[in-house]
Amino acid sequence: MDMHENSPHGDVAALFGRLVRESLPGRRGEGAWRALLQAQATLMRQLDTDLRDNTGLRLADFDVLAQLAEAGGRLRMTDLAARTLLSRSGLTRRVARLVDEGLVRRANAPGDGRGVVVALTDAGVARVTETVPVHLQGVSKLFVERLDDQELALLESALRKVIVDCTFG
Amino acid sequence: MDMHENSPHGDVAALFGRLVRESLPGRRGEGAWRALLQAQATLMRQLDTDLRDNTGLRLADFDVLAQLAEAGGRLRMTDLAARTLLSRSGLTRRVARLVDEGLVRRANAPGDGRGVVVALTDAGVARVTETVPVHLQGVSKLFVERLDDQELALLESALRKVIVDCTFG
């Protein structure tokens, strides 16, 4: 019998479902995987637009400033790239933009003529100081508050297990 | 006392930590949040490069084909954009590329002169059919296999709670 679903080939959805069940027995993990994709995509998007609207800083730039602040104010380019999950070339340009805005300063690394140290300027410290609460309130409202302690603990331990050790850039 | 950490201002890291504790009491949820960011970023990156290497298809393109397959082979542009978490303009261009590759076909929507229906071609069905197992094996190896049933269930239910309802594009 042909099920006139889609003229030439049979029921594509059924074929697709069969393939999924072959690779993921019982479709195990499929729901969790989809939830991960959707949660991350929508959360990041919402946080980015909220942060932009409320502080004028995009999330990616804030991340650079926050990583610097957490590290005491200064980091080597390569370290900073690793922490921000950014490629090194991507970081070069991002830092250049932040330098233009006066939030960050570049200096030669002491004892290594190749290296560059990125440091927060006073303006950068001020900016990150006023931005952190806004960002974390977003994280709190959209993420932390919606989960209880047990869920947060399990989420953390489970997600840690699936972090891939891959270098970026 | 001044702690010569960073010439003009005091200890930025301590200030930063204080701000975090103020917005996230007890730093509750911080670990889970970081694990989410890192897991998603590294997983997606690894899956994309693996899929590229093994099938020549980039993950974003595969996602379009897979969504089409799951929906029975054809979808309206707007529906497809929503499912792939892509902006509508982004989808327009992505579909154009897939049309060039012969994996997908465009047609006018019946009964609505504005609408466009995207449909898998036979080549597209073949391509997605051979790619699905490769992709799902990656998902399985990097994600599903590393977690037990309980973890997967809790991950799914927890992540569903933090999905934001925001339109893309």
Add this chain to the structure above:
DNA sequence: CAGAGGTGCTTGCGATTGCAAGTACCTATG
């Protein structure tokens, strides 16, 4: 059935990205 406003999609544009190649510097070897 005319016109206002909404919807579906595409295009102009500016911004951003990663890769690969290039430059500058460091270090180990003989």
Add this chain to the structure above:
DNA sequence: CATAGGTACTTGCAATCGCAAGCACCTCTG
């Protein structure tokens, strides 16, 4: 101390993205 090879970072390039504006079509109202 010369040179080969590695590391740190930057830049040329081509690709991609989202926003905002634009176009075409639909639908509701009077």
